[in-house]
Each structure stands twice: as structure tokens, then as C-alpha cells.
Amino acid sequence: MASRDQFQRFIFEHSQVRGAWVQLGESYREIGSQAPYPDSVRQLLGESLVASVLMSSSLKFEGTLSLQAQGEGPVRTLMAECSHDRYIRGLARFDEHSMAEESFEALLGEGRMAITITPDKGQRYQGVVPREESSLAGCLEDYFDRSEQIATSLFLFADDNCAAGLMLQRLPGHTEEDDDLWERVNHLARTVEAGELLELDSTTLLYRLFNEETVRLFDSEPVAFRCSCSRERTEKALEAIGKDECYSILEEQGSIEMDCQFCHAHYRFDRNDIDHLFTGHTLH
Known part of the structure; x- marks a missing residue:
């Protein structure tokens, strides 16, 4: 059983791949x-x-990396985030009444995608x-090519119960031998099927794909869902809304x-909470 x-990193020994x-x-x-996601949105x-x-995996500091897309298609918003310690969260907002086609282009329509890196400090x-591009993987490969100047290949799959992926990168400073290796391993990686990535463990998959290469697999790291929301962060959002607006909402809704x-997660703030937030003490 896979x-x-x-999550695991690996390298091709004695190369920049x-x-x-x-x-x-x-x-x-x-x-x-x-949320009640249709299969294609889920x-x-x-992915x-x-x-x-x-x-x-490229983060060298504590923080998060997020992918965000605003769409003109049935999927209005797509967001996925991973922290340096492999905690993930994500969501999609969609119009269930316009779910006709299921391709990447049809779901999101035209637009841009943002990759945001947010250090805890900095x-x-x-x-x-x-x-x-016609796929999420293609768009992200394009991002690496344009913004990072790192040749990257991505293979992303998801079904109802599992999601999986493989990434290959050729780093700066590569040699002619690295270029040959890059062409070779990409040709092999393109043969991977969804079922293999979704079902096989990393050792079996990498051996099946690259058994003629010398691959070093690093220790695995657990991945888990965890939301970074908190009452304190919600208070900061209220501060950003402003004192007048907060008291206006209180007057209207209590x-x-x-x-x-x-x-x-549900957060409730009464008048005492808002008094303390903006004056440092409660008035009631």
C-alpha cells in the first residue's frame, strides 16, 4: 500500500538535476x-x-508559498498554500450553475496566476x-522558466481520494553531461501514468522510472492539513477594517x-472585545 x-526530495548523483x-x-x-466541490474542481x-x-521544496526559510488564480470561468478563485514545514490548506470558489466543461482552460478561463512567497520574517x-498553457503544470513550468530561469518539469494528478505529483529541475551551473541527463530523465518521466503516481510509493516509482540512473532519495517528510487562522489574526483583520466600521457593524448586528x-472556524466579537481591541480596555 502506498x-x-x-513528501520527498531526490537528486541524480553527481549532477545538477x-x-x-x-x-x-x-x-x-x-x-x-x-465544500461540495464537483469532481473537476476538486x-x-x-493538483x-x-x-x-x-x-x-525551494524555500530556504520559514514561511509559506501559495498559488492563487482568479478566473473568468466557472472557477472564480483557486488558492493552495504550503508552509516550510509541509502544512497545507486550500480552497476553490466556483459557480455551480456554469459547470459545463472540465478542462483547465474551461474551468478558469483567461487570466493570470500568482505565486506568492511569504517569509515569517522579511x-x-x-x-x-x-x-x-493548457494545464496547471504547464503554467507553473512557464513560471519557473520566466521568473526563476530554472528548467522545470511538473507532473500533477488527482482523483477523488488521492493527489500526487513529481517535479524535476535542472539547476544553474549544469554541464553538458547534465543536459544529456536532463533530456533522458524527462523522456522517462513523461511515460508516468496517473495510476503510478497516485498508487506507488516513492521508491518503487523512482526505480520504475529511473532504474538506469543513480538516484539518492532523502528522508520523507509528513504533509498535513492545518489552517493558520486564529483569533489573533482575525483581530488584525478587524483592525484593518477600522474602528468606525467595526462599531457600525456592532450597532447594526450586535x-x-x-x-x-x-x-x-467561527470567531465572534462582542462590544467588549471591540472596545478592548481599539482602546486597550473594556468600557462595559
Whole structure:
């Protein structure tokens, strides 16, 4: 039985070619259960979650990497996020009345995709790439080519219960031998089938694909769903709304109710809470 909710890096020995593999099971199902997603939207969300984990392997600091897309098709918003310690969350907003076609292009329509890297300490970086390719993997390969100048190949799959992916990258400083290796392993990787990525463990898959190469597989890392929302973060959102607006909502509704869009955690703030937030003490 294949391992689930695991991420692993690997390298081709004595070369500038590296890779990463991920499988999601319980974490993917938990995120997918947060809304009544049609199969095609759920699978697109699964591919996005897989991609966020694979791309987060390049993070060299504590923080998060997120993929975000606004669509003109049935899927209005797509978002997947992975932290440096492999906690993931994600969502999709969609118009159930216009779910006709199921291709990537049909679901999202024209537009752009943003990749945002947010360190816990430091400045946020965002790269934007047009959605000119016919798949999510193609768009993200385009992002790496344009923004990072790193040749990248991505293979992303998801079904109802599992999502999985494989990433290959050729790093700067590659030699002619690395270029030959890159062509060879890409040719082999393109033979991978969805069932293999979704069902096989990493050791079996990589041996099946690259048994004539010398591959070093690093220790696996667990992946899990965890939302980063909290009452403190919600308070900061209220501060951003502003004192006047918060008190206006209180006058109209008696309290301020806020739900997390990722995990549906519910936060309620009464007048005492808002008094304390903006004055440092309660008035009632």
C-alpha cells in the first residue's frame, strides 16, 4: 500500500538535476470536504495543493508559498498554500450553475496566476505569470522558466481520494553531461501514468522510472492539513477594517461574526472585545 501524505526530495548523483515527489491522501480529502466541490474542481484543487508542496521544496526559510488564480470561468478563485514545514490548506470558489466543461482552460478561463512567497520574517515576494498553457503544470513550468530561469518539469494528478505529483529541475551551473541527463530523465518521466503516481510509493516509482540512473532519495517528510487562522489574526483583520466600521457593524448586528474560509472556524466579537481591541480596555 502506498504511503500517503508524504513528501520527498531526490537528486541524480553527481549532477545538477534534482527532483521531488509528493502524495496526499487524508490531507487532500479533509480539504476537499470543506465544500461540495464537483469532481473537476476538486481535482484541480488537488493538483494545486500538490504543486504548492513541490514548489515549497525551494524555500530556504520559514514561511509559506501559495498559488492563487482568479478566473473568468466557472472557477472564480483557486488558492493552495504550503508552509516550510509541509502544512497545507486550500480552497476553490466556483459557480455551480456554469459547470459545463472540465478542462483547465474551461474551468478558469483567461487570466493570470500568482505565486506568492511569504517569509515569517522579511519581505513578501510575488511572481505573476499569464495562464497561456493548457494545464496547471504547464503554467507553473512557464513560471519557473520566466521568473526563476530554472528548467522545470511538473507532473500533477488527482482523483477523488488521492493527489500526487513529481517535479524535476535542472539547476544553474549544469554541464553538458547534465543536459544529456536532463533530456533522458524527462523522456522517462513523461511515460508516468496517473495510476503510478497516485498508487506507488516513492521508491518503487523512482526505480520504475529511473532504474538506469543513480538516484539518492532523502528522508520523507509528513504533509498535513492545518489552517493558520486564529483569533489573533482575525483581530488584525478587524483592525484593518477600522474602528468606525467595526462599531457600525456592532450597532447594526450586535456582534461581529467571522468565519475562516479555509477551515470554517467561527470567531465572534462582542462590544467588549471591540472596545478592548481599539482602546486597550473594556468600557462595559
